[in-house]
Each structure stands twice: as structure tokens, then as C-alpha cells.
Amino acid sequence: LSDLAKRTADGRAAVLRHLESLTRLFDSDREVLGRALGPVGSHPAGHELIPLDALLDAPVFLLSGWVSRSVSLPDGRRQILDFYIAGDLVGHCSRPTSRAKASYQCLTNVVCAGATELIARTHDQPQRFPGLSAAWRAIEDEIEQRLIDQIIRTGRMLAHERMVHLIGDLSRRHRRAGLGSGDGFVIPLTQEMLGEAVGLSTVHVNRVLQQMRRERIIRTALGRLEILNPTLVESAIERPH
Amino acid sequence: LSDLAKRTADGRAAVLRHLESLTRLFDSDREVLGRALGPVGSHPAGHELIPLDALLDAPVFLLSGWVSRSVSLPDGRRQILDFYIAGDLVGHCSRPTSRAKASYQCLTNVVCAGATELIARTHDQPQRFPGLSAAWRAIEDEIEQRLIDQIIRTGRMLAHERMVHLIGDLSRRHRRAGLGSGDGFVIPLTQEMLGEAVGLSTVHVNRVLQQMRRERIIRTALGRLEILNPTLVESAIERPH
DNA sequence: CGAATCGTTGACGTAAGTCAACTTCAGTGG
DNA sequence: CCACTGAAGTTGACTTACGTCAACGATTCG
Numbered sequence: 001l002s003d004l005a006k007r008t009a010d011g012r013a014a015v016l017r018h019l020e021s022l023t024r025l026f027d028s029d030r031e032v033l034g035r036a037l038g039p040v041g042s043h044p045a046g047h048e049l050i051p052l053d054a055l056l057d058a059p060v061f062l063l064s065g066w067v068s069r070s071v072s073l074p075d076g077r078r079q080i081l082d083f084y085i086a087g088d089l090v091g092h093c094s095r096p097t098s099r100a101k102a103s104y105q106c107l108t109n110v111v112c113a114g115a116t117e118l119i120a121r122t123h124d125q126p127q128r129f130p131g132l133s134a135a136w137r138a139i140e141d142e143i144e145q146r147l148i149d150q151i152i153r154t155g156r157m158l159a160h161e162r163m164v165h166l167i168g169d170l171s172r173r174h175r176r177a178g179l180g181s182g183d184g185f186v187i188p189l190t191q192e193m194l195g196e197a198v199g200l201s202t203v204h205v206n207r208v209l210q211q212m213r214r215e216r217i218i219r220t221a222l223g224r225l226e227i228l229n230p231t232l233v234e235s236a237i238e239r240p241h
Numbered sequence: 242l243s244d245l246a247k248r249t250a251d252g253r254a255a256v257l258r259h260l261e262s263l264t265r266l267f268d269s270d271r272e273v274l275g276r277a278l279g280p281v282g283s284h285p286a287g288h289e290l291i292p293l294d295a296l297l298d299a300p301v302f303l304l305s306g307w308v309s310r311s312v313s314l315p316d317g318r319r320q321i322l323d324f325y326i327a328g329d330l331v332g333h334c335s336r337p338t339s340r341a342k343a344s345y346q347c348l349t350n351v352v353c354a355g356a357t358e359l360i361a362r363t364h365d366q367p368q369r370f371p372g373l374s375a376a377w378r379a380i381e382d383e384i385e386q387r388l389i390d391q392i393i394r395t396g397r398m399l400a401h402e403r404m405v406h407l408i409g410d411l412s413r414r415h416r417r418a419g420l421g422s423g424d425g426f427v428i429p430l431t432q433e434m435l436g437e438a439v440g441l442s443t444v445h446v447n448r449v450l451q452q453m454r455r456e457r458i459i460r461t462a463l464g465r466l467e468i469l470n471p472t473l474v475e476s477a478i479e480r481p482h
Numbered sequence: 483c484g485a486a487t488c489g490t491t492g493a494c495g496t497a498a499g500t501c502a503a504c505t506t507c508a509g510t511g512g
Numbered sequence: 513c514c515a516c517t518g519a520a521g522t523t524g525a526c527t528t529a530c531g532t533c534a535a536c537g538a539t540t541c542g
Contacts, residue, residue, distance in 0.1 A: 451490085
């Protein structure tokens, strides 16, 4: 199908833009990236890409769709730890024999490309692929940073702040991966998923979003989210100098 | 002072027990551990061991005292991400040039020993020190796991559950490092610090602790915390099989 | 003996959860 | 075509968990 082909091409562009935003890539990096990216796979919404406790030996690049990283409690409560969007590297850990500390699930139909081969090759000759070697590290750093942000949101912020902060982070990541247009992006999350991410009930997420619409901070339509007040949203995700 | 000597000796024992609980150590591991552990340092309560954004190139083993890892928001709110106790490795990251994503602060007077040299040496010859090489990875895995636990506490748990869960984790870590006696350990945290960790106000922490005392789950006296109902507390930190 | 610092208590306010009903809408099938 | 379905969003009434404020003990310390 030409749909899959388009999503694959767009996804590869997002991967490249994502990596370029993290570090300077050299020709050798770009060359191996174009050549050693693994086979493309497609998964339906709901599919579990990586189960809890699985060996993290098969990282993939997300080319299209959304993936969540979540933990479920015995009584059914669920906490989403993180979201992955097109261009993101999913399920990579530099420590060999490390296992998944959460479950990775497709929130939408997903197209991804295996990264095992690519990462192994750059790992064998880090000095030959300095850009990618640095990128893998930067990506792990970012994932840790996002876990910390998540603790700050749920631990220290009010509902309204949590939503602005999360949306700010998602927006920033979309922009730097060249996704979406202007200050908007496609967001396939239900209000229930948003609640599971920021630690709020579905009903309360709804009310907070409505207030944000009244305040002209965001606008939503057709599964897209537009940011009407970028200044405010960006200041929310600023880190202490 | 003989006090410093005792705390150093006890701390080294805690380090050893901690590492042995993570992985099987060989003679070569134990030998280099005894020899290459760096100089002992002492810091007063309140001292910032590692500032936010500092290069993580000087990891230390905590021999005595408590250290927190925390983030402050511009308006003064503070979130404690993690606690470190005797036997723990503080400020280590396997990714070179990685920077501190939070501030590491001494909550009490602290005695610690430099681990830079030790880690560098095992890193150069991982096959000669298989136990320690595995231990460094296990430690990083655990720190990530604790960030995740923190998200689950603040995102999905009620006040009472949060406290039981945190105390359960601290208790487990003390027991495996051979600290404390029986089901109790020294806990120098104020109720304010506990609140900053689990995302509750000081007053509410106080009420929750009182309820836990009424329920005969814990007892506190003289800066020590006894766990009266270990079964309950341990079941709280169990992971989904 | 103040003077901090920490813990404790009560009264009260509020953010957020719960429950339940009702929309809206996309999809499905008769 | 329209009735039926199920998932997602929306709304209101009510409850509750937790925060805030302020006062008051208990300890420790110089």
C-alpha cells in the first residue's frame, strides 16, 4: 500500500530530524542510518510491543503512531509513564541484559523499524559513528528526564499545570521532529489515557481541558491539538537555569 | 576520630552487602573493591554533594548518612525524587558526559568514599571484574525502577498507600545492606521531607503516620522506625508477577 | 533562658474523585 | 436509508481526600 510507504518515508524523516536535534551527525552516521535501519513492521492499536520484564534486546524506531510505556497495579489501576511518537527510539537500553520495567503498548496503529542491527554496529565502532553514539546516550538521558518530569507533574503540580506541562513537552517533541504544522499536532489520546498519564480522573481531565479552551490556551478538533498560547505553554516546561 | 573510623568500617560493610545482594562477586571483584575505593570524605547536613547539571564524573559510595535527589520549581516547591542510604552508589551514570538531572543533597552528616577510580578500573577490564561490572548495571536499573515507583506512588496511590509503599522500599533496602536491626531502621527524615518525597503536605503526612501507628503498622521512636506488620508492608512493594 | 526546629491538633477551604445521566459520533448491519 | 451499537466526550450533583492556616506542645541547642 502506498499509505504504508508514505508513513515509512515520513517516519524516517522524523527519525533523522529527531537525531539531528540531539547531536551533530556526520556523513558516516547518516550513511549507516540509511543502510542499517532494520525491517519495517506494522502493529495494530492495542498490540503490546514489549511486555513487562522482557529483555530489552530489540529496540525499534517509531515511524508512525503512538506507543505508551505503562505499569498496571494488581487492582487494575494503570499509570502511563511515558509516550513515544514518530521519530522516537523505543525499548533501547545501553545496559546489556536489562529488562523492561514497564509494558510498551501501541496506542494507535504503529509502523516501526528495527534498530538492533544499527545500534549494534555503531556500538562496535563508536569512533566511526560519533554522532549516533552520542545520540543513543542523549536519548537515554531524555527518557530519564521525562520520568523525572512525570514525578514533578504528579507530585507537585495542580491538574491545570500538569496538563499544560505535558502538552508543552509533547508539542516541543513534535516540533523538533518536524511533525505537525505550526503549533499543532495530531494527538490520538483519549481523555482517559491523558488521565492515566497525569494521574487524574477522566472527568477531571475533561474539565481541565475545557478550562484551557476557555482560556484560549489550546484548541482541539478532529484529533488535532492546536496551541493558541505558545508563550505560556513553553514557559511551563522551562527548566531552572 | 574513632567515630569516623567506625562509620567508615560499617559503611564499607554495607557497600559489600549491598553489592552481594545484587550479584555474585568473585575474588577479583572483592579484591579491587577493597583496594581501589577512593578517599573518604565527610560532609555536613545540608551540603550539596552534586549540583543540578553537574557532570556525573565523580560517583561516591555512601558509607553513612542520607542523601536526597531533588528538583526545585521556580516558585519554591520542591520534589524529592529519591533517597540514598549507606551502601548506595550516588551520582554514577554509565553514559559519559551525562549531567545531573537533579540536585544531590546531604540530609544528614554524611561519610562517603570516592568510586571514580574503582569504576574506571572495572570499566577498563569488565571481564576481569564480572561481579562489579554487573553490579554497576544493576544499580542503574534499580535507580530507574525507583523513579518509576515514585511515579506510581504520586500518580496512582492514596496518601496511606504512598507512605506504606515508600517505607516498604526503604525497609527492604536497609535489610539487604545489613543496616538496622530486625524490622527497624534509623530514619532521619522529617515529616516535611517525607511529604516532599511522596507529594503530600506536612500536616497530612503527620496524620497518615498517626493512622499507621494506630493500625499497628509502624512504630517510631528516637529517630528509628519499627515495622510492626512486615507482611503488609512487604506486600505493598510486590511487583506484578 | 530564649530561639529554633519539629511534631501535633483542630477548624475550615478546596481540588479532585465518584456516580450517573446524557450527548455525539463513527461504525455496523439490517 | 435508518435503527442499533459502543466508545468517547460532556455535564451536574454530591462526596472525599487532601491542603491551608494557625495555634500549641515537645526537644534540642547555644
